[in-house]
Amino acid sequence: MEYVFIVDPARCIGCQACFQACAECSTHPGTGMIHLEYVDRAHSVQTTPQVCMHCEEPTCALVCPADAIKKTPDGVVQSSLKPRCIGCQNCVLACPFGVPRYLDPSTR
Numbered sequence: 001m002e003y004v005f006i007v008d009p010a011r012c013i014g015c016q017a018c019f020q021a022c023a024e025c026s027t028h029p030g031t032g033m034i035h036l037e038y039v040d041r042a043h044s045v046q047t048t049p050q051v052c053m054h055c056e057e058p059t060c061a062l063v064c065p066a067d068a069i070k071k072t073p074d075g076v077v078q079s080s081l082k083p084r085c086i087g088c089q090n091c092v093l094a095c096p097f098g099v100p101r102y103l104d105p106s107t108r
Contacts, residue, residue, distance in 0.1 A: 007034070007049045014047035022051075025076075035101055052077055052099045060091035060100050069100075 068084035
């Protein structure tokens with residue numbers, strides 16, 4: 001059985017409920033794989049969710065030299081496994097949906 005998670009970006013109000021629901025998934029518990037983008041932060045509160053599409057052939061995983069992004073047998077793309085990530089940002093450049101994010105460890 002394949003599960004589908006649908007987010008309607010036209011109805012997004014920035015409440016992050018989709019992020020919380022994603023974090024409850026059994027394949028990546030406690031880690032939400034959705035990011036909210038602010039469309040024009042200086043002039044608006046409008047947001048749009050960036051959701052992993054769990055691609056058949058995830059380019060983010062293919063370009064990762066550290067093998068930090070994996071696709072599970074059930075089709076879930078698990079991204080940026082922190083102990084393995086070397087910070088090359090190849091995944092950020094390769095993903096056509098803009099989902100992977102690189103957080104500089106010095107800014108955390």
